[in-house]
Amino acid sequence: MSDLPPADVNGMEWAARRGLGALADKMGIEFVEFTVDRCVATMPVEGNTQPVGLMHGGAYVVLGESLGSMAANLHAGHGRLAVGVDINATHTRSATSGIVTGVCTPVHLGRSVAVHEIAVSDEEGRRLSTIRITNMIRDL
Template identity: 85%
Template sequence: MTETTQTAGLEWATHRGMGALAEKMGIEFTEFGIQRSVATMPVEGNTQPVGLLHGGAYVVLGESLGSMSANLHAGPGRLAVGVDINATHTRSATSGIVTAVCTPVHLGRSMTVHEIAVDDEQGRRCSTIRITNMIKDMPA
């Protein structure tokens, strides 16, 4: 991805906004484009009672990246909406920041599939999320 493309993608994402939930969770986009998007999220404030990053927080991070990436791919006048999401948690983050990298598995005219890999600060995979979005025309 060129620097110009990355800048345009980040501007698009910033203008559109992530939504209230992602903002409350401290999710921040650091790179944004159709072929690759990256975001970070703090563990603090997003834990379950025993101090582990909540599994649902991983999913919110993954869906935020995957859905936004699908909407960028969909283009003007079209809307991508999630129809399926799944996550496999393989490690528990307990502090610091996790980083999610979203890449497309399929970019079609009516459907997208993205994989989101979430790593802790040591580069260890904590969760793998897959999201499928349906693309449709914006409602009138």
Template identity: 60%
Template sequence: MTEQDAAAPNRFGVRPGEDSADLEYINSVGLGALANSMGIELSEFTRERVVATMPVEGNTQPYGLVNGGAYAVLGETLGSMHAGFLAPEGKLPVGVDINATHTGSSSSGTITAVCTPIHAGRSMTVHEIVCTDDNGRRCSTLRITNFYKSIPTK
């Protein structure tokens, strides 16, 4: 590895020693096909937390409320990305559990999700994701567990 390679940013646009991701870079390369089609956009990405928004429009069930699966996609996207950001060198996160409790919903506007690590260890992470509507009312609380797996060598 050359000195230039060592200073190159990782998949989150982070260079060694930095504590936050390059939001412009991540939003430009996308969060994955599903998250992109749902309109999920990051607004903050640090070691302490990830914040993103998702429009209600296009993510509803037949009754016009946000689909519970949309909350799950939002939570899994943020929790898995943050687990990857915190991953030990040579490891990548693999989701092994996700659960959600929906305590409210929204039929218009934007959902804001705040993802924070509950446990960030050497072999696994646990994140909590709190989703709120435009009025700050909690709509869903999710928890995701990721196991760290060694990156296969070629």
């Protein structure tokens, strides 16, 4: 069983009710798509940059952790909680303006562990960062 409402309500509605948290809100992260198999969110570059004007690497990680943790909690279901235990990121390109998009897909969905990969790309579809997060799933 999951903590989703009846089958006629989708994951986007569950995610909207739950919210991403204060940090993600401050960074301008917005959901575009939300299912167990694929979660997508966007984030503006503006306001999330280093002093030299590049997207801050930590901002990519916040986007990735927000997506991966929410996806793991959707998978975990009712009466269970997914909490991050490991995250890593490889930044391969920089963004200086516009919107970045994170696409989160499961690598492993188990009873006690969920692993997700998040590919962050720019508006031209170029990959900027690859994030992998592992969440431990436990009973409440």
